[in-house]
Amino acid sequence: MIVFINDRFIDEKEASIGISDLSVQRGFGIFDFFRTYRYVPLFLDDYLDRFFNSATLLSLQPRHTREELKTIIYEMIDRNQIETSGFKLILTGGYSQDGFEPGTPNFIMTQQPVEISSEEKFEKGIRIILHEYLRDVPEVKSINYLMAIYLQNRLVEQKADDVLYHQNGEVLEFPRSNVFIVTKEGAVVTPGKNVLHGITRKKVLHIAGRNYKAEERTVTLEDLKNASEVFLTSSTKRLLPVLEIDDVIVGNGKPGKITRELYTAFKQLEEEYYKHEKLPLKDA
Amino acid sequence: MIVFINDRFIDEKEASIGISDLSVQRGFGIFDFFRTYRYVPLFLDDYLDRFFNSATLLSLQPRHTREELKTIIYEMIDRNQIETSGFKLILTGGYSQDGFEPGTPNFIMTQQPVEISSEEKFEKGIRIILHEYLRDVPEVKSINYLMAIYLQNRLVEQKADDVLYHQNGEVLEFPRSNVFIVTKEGAVVTPGKNVLHGITRKKVLHIAGRNYKAEERTVTLEDLKNASEVFLTSSTKRLLPVLEIDDVIVGNGKPGKITRELYTAFKQLEEEYYKHEKLPLKDA
Numbered sequence: 096m097i098v099f100i101n102d103r104f105i106d107e108k109e110a111s112i113g114i115s116d117l118s119v120q121r122g123f124g125i126f127d128f129f130r131t132y133r134y135v136p137l138f139l140d141d142y143l144d145r146f147f148n149s150a151t152l153l154s155l156q157p158r159h160t161r162e163e164l165k166t167i168i169y170e171m172i173d174r175n176q177i178e179t180s181g182f183k184l185i186l187t188g189g190y191s192q193d194g195f196e197p198g199t200p201n202f203i204m205t206q207q208p209v210e211i212s213s214e215e216k217f218e219k220g221i222r223i224i225l226h227e228y229l230r231d232v233p234e235v236k237s238i239n240y241l242m243a244i245y246l247q248n249r250l251v252e253q254k255a256d257d258v259l260y261h262q263n264g265e266v267l268e269f270p271r272s273n274v275f276i277v278t279k280e281g282a283v284v285t286p287g288k289n290v291l292h293g294i295t296r297k298k299v300l301h302i303a304g305r306n307y308k309a310e311e312r313t314v315t316l317e318d319l320k321n322a323s324e325v326f327l328t329s330s331t332k333r334l335l336p337v338l339e340i341d342d343v344i345v346g347n348g349k350p351g352k353i354t355r356e357l358y359t360a361f362k363q364l365e366e367e368y369y370k371h372e373k374l375p376l377k378d379a
Numbered sequence: 380m381i382v383f384i385n386d387r388f389i390d391e392k393e394a395s396i397g398i399s400d401l402s403v404q405r406g407f408g409i410f411d412f413f414r415t416y417r418y419v420p421l422f423l424d425d426y427l428d429r430f431f432n433s434a435t436l437l438s439l440q441p442r443h444t445r446e447e448l449k450t451i452i453y454e455m456i457d458r459n460q461i462e463t464s465g466f467k468l469i470l471t472g473g474y475s476q477d478g479f480e481p482g483t484p485n486f487i488m489t490q491q492p493v494e495i496s497s498e499e500k501f502e503k504g505i506r507i508i509l510h511e512y513l514r515d516v517p518e519v520k521s522i523n524y525l526m527a528i529y530l531q532n533r534l535v536e537q538k539a540d541d542v543l544y545h546q547n548g549e550v551l552e553f554p555r556s557n558v559f560i561v562t563k564e565g566a567v568v569t570p571g572k573n574v575l576h577g578i579t580r581k582k583v584l585h586i587a588g589r590n591y592k593a594e595e596r597t598v599t600l601e602d603l604k605n606a607s608e609v610f611l612t613s614s615t616k617r618l619l620p621v622l623e624i625d626d627v628i629v630g631n632g633k634p635g636k637i638t639r640e641l642y643t644a645f646k647q648l649e650e651e652y653y654k655h656e657k658l659p660l661k662d663a
Contacts, residue, residue: 098398111395112403114382114487119396119469121524122406153529183478185403188528194467194491197528203398207478231515231525239525240405241515244472244481245437 097174099167099204101158104174107205116201117188123197124187124238125149129294130209130330131180132365134172135372137330139165141294146184149235150200155186158202171206181209181331185238212332217358220338220350221256221327223269224249225316229262233289243270257327259340262289266314269327274337275299276314277324277353284318287311295328295361302360307353324351334358381458383451383488385442388458391489400485401472407481408471408522409433413578414493414614415464416649418456419656421614423449425578430468433519434484439470442486455490465493465615469522496616501642504622504634505540505611507553508533509600513546517573527554541611543624546573550598553611558621559583560598561608561637568602571595579612579645586644591637608635618642 098107117123127146129136136142143161150157159167168182183205189198226249228242246258259274260267267289268274273296275285283303285296287310303309319325325337325345334357336350382391401407411430413420420426427445434441443451452466467489473482510533512526530542543558544551551573552558557580559569567587569580587593603609609621609629618641620634 100398107398110398112398114384114391114394114396114469114489116403117528118406119400119402119408119471119487120522121528122402122408122522123525123528124403124406153525154532185398187403195524195528196531203403205398228515231512231523232529237525238404238406239515239523240479241407241521241523244401244405244407244479245516247480248438 096206097171098206099171099202101202104171110203112187112201112203113190115190115194117191117197118185118201118238120191120194121188122239122241123153124185124200125153125155125236126183126185126238127236128181128183128330130211131172131177131182132369133178133373135369136168136172136182137365137368138294138298139168141297145236145292145294146186149237150186152232152235153237155188155197155200157186158200167204171204175206177206177208179209179211180206182206187238209331212335217335218350220336222254222339223257223259223337224253224255224341226258226260227262228260229267229289230260230291233267233291236291240270246270261316264315264317265289266316266319269329272327272329272332272335274314275326275328276319276322277351278318279321279323280308281353282308282310283353283357284310284312284314286314288313293328293330295330295333298364299328299334299357299361302357302364306356322346324354326351326354326357333361380490381455382490383455383486385486388455394487396471396485396487397474399474399478401475401481402469402485402522404475404478405472406523406525407437408469408484409437409439409520410467410469410522411520412465412467412614414495415456415461415466416653417462417657419653420452420456420466421649421652422578422582423452425581429520429576429578430470433521434470436516436519437521439472439481439484441470442484451488455488459490461490461492463493463495464490466490471522493615496619500616501619502634504620506538506623507541507543507621508537508539508625510542510544511546512544513551513573514544514575517551517575520575524554530554545600548599548601549573550600550603553613556611556613556616556619558598559610559612560603560606561635562602563605563607564592565637566592566594567637567641568594568596568598570598572597577612577614579614579617582648583612583618583641583645586641586648590640606630608638610635610638610641617645
């Protein structure tokens with residue numbers, strides 16, 4: 096596979112970064128991740144918006160403009176020829192003189208084949224546990240996953256699929272996904288503050304708003320317990336029903352009606368985006 | 380300068396790591412840092428204890444035994460010939476297949492000239508601000524300094540030298556140093572839980588115990604406000620008086636008597652350690 100570092104394409108086997116980079120020295124950097132659907136990068140502008148926003152919030156100067164990034168992304172799609180892939184864009188704190196002060200950021204872009212969560216997986220749903228934790232500067236998609244990786248052993252022990260963070264009684268997010276609840280009154284709700292604003296989250300909020308009351312607001316642990324449906328959203332998982340939380344069954348223990356509707360509608364949205372976007376590609 | 384990566388010495392200009400390393404991908408790794416005094420690594424066994432403990436807590440398998448590490452450290456001292464230096468040992472999550480699951484850890488060791496905080500700096504003391512934050516898995520010396528680097532802009536704005544973390548009314552630690560208070564009753568106290576157990580902290584507790592009541596226990600923000608002396612400890616700063624906290628003067632605004640005594644005693648301890656350790660080096 097070909098990757099891109101700073102200003103050139105390079106074979107991933109040869110792709111490296113100097114050890115004084117602040118990602119290695121201090122875990123300091125931001126990233127973003129999106130996938131391609133039949134060679135089309137889905138919702139690309141939304142992801143690039145977030146990438147630039149994360150960089151701004153950590154005072155990292157991006158090495159490329161939006162248009163330059165798009166050119167590089169399409170060239171990589173052309174070179175690697177992976178139909179369904181995950182793109183990762185990392186912007187680090189750069190080479191640091193003293194191992195603490197950021198330098199000129201280094202930029203790394205990789206493309207890998209990615210498996211999208213299947214319909215079988217949707218039907219099966221997932222089992223989660225809770226953990227009290229607030230991500231550092233949560234509105235930034237930073238590379239800091241210390242807690243997430245640290246908790247992997249506990250997930251294995253407790254035979255859980257994922258862990259949901261909360262703090263001071265407020266439900267927040269999963270390490271790599273957002274959470275939604277459907278209330279008994281049929282409102283579709285996701286936490287509004289202290290979370291990463293996921294792109295799938297944004298699309299699902301939009302879709303849900305067509306037929307339901309869709310809200311970004313505080314979700315308490317009590318709200319979570321009383322929810323009739325709970326699901327997560329992520330770029331590679333789309334929507335996944337949460338069927339068990341700390342050994343307590345959610346609803347009737349099966350994917351809920353509204354979750355299923357939104358899942359179907361989200362896949363349609365992907366299809367529409369693809370149809371709209373592939374035209375300029377064909378012309379090119 | 381010569382650095383060491385995994386199993387060999389290499390010039391630092393050529394020292395790099397593959398981009399799939401979990402430090403780059405997920406900011407996942409541990410490190411430790413100690414300094415040399417006239418070519419002698421101070422309190423080396425204490426630092427290596429902590430290095431191995433951090434690795435264990437994050438389930439990272441060290442690539443070298445304690446004895447192997449010592450051999451590499453002394454060879455590096457011999458090669459680089461830096462009288463007063465800082466050694467940094469980093470153990471990362473290694474090359475990850477999926478960008479999330481740890482692989483075989485990569486080990487990086489560097490040695491750089493380091494400036495030790497001067498007596499002038501001690502007399503001048505420092506000005507600090509407070510910030511509510513608990514480090515992830517605080518007993519681990521991880522490479523995660525996202526919050527610390529994020530807060531640098533605020534330090535500049537507020538003309539402060541450092542930031543002291545606290546949570547739920549309990550004083551914790553600085554991003555790279557521990558905190559001590561001297562109570563009005565003359566006890567020397569440092570927070571016991573949810574902090575990194577610094578090596579200078581450990582030595583100062585020991586020294587303080589000779590003449591004072593020395594305690595590891597909860598320090599509240601109230602205790603901090605009422606303290607007659609406040610100081611920090613770190614490997615490169617030894618002890619540094621904190622003379623102003625969020626614009627409030629500590630004590631009489633000058634380095635306190637007990638802080639000064641402990642500072643002098645700590646430098647004596649360094650001298651004693653050096654004298655004791657240099658003998659086997661000379662024999663070698």
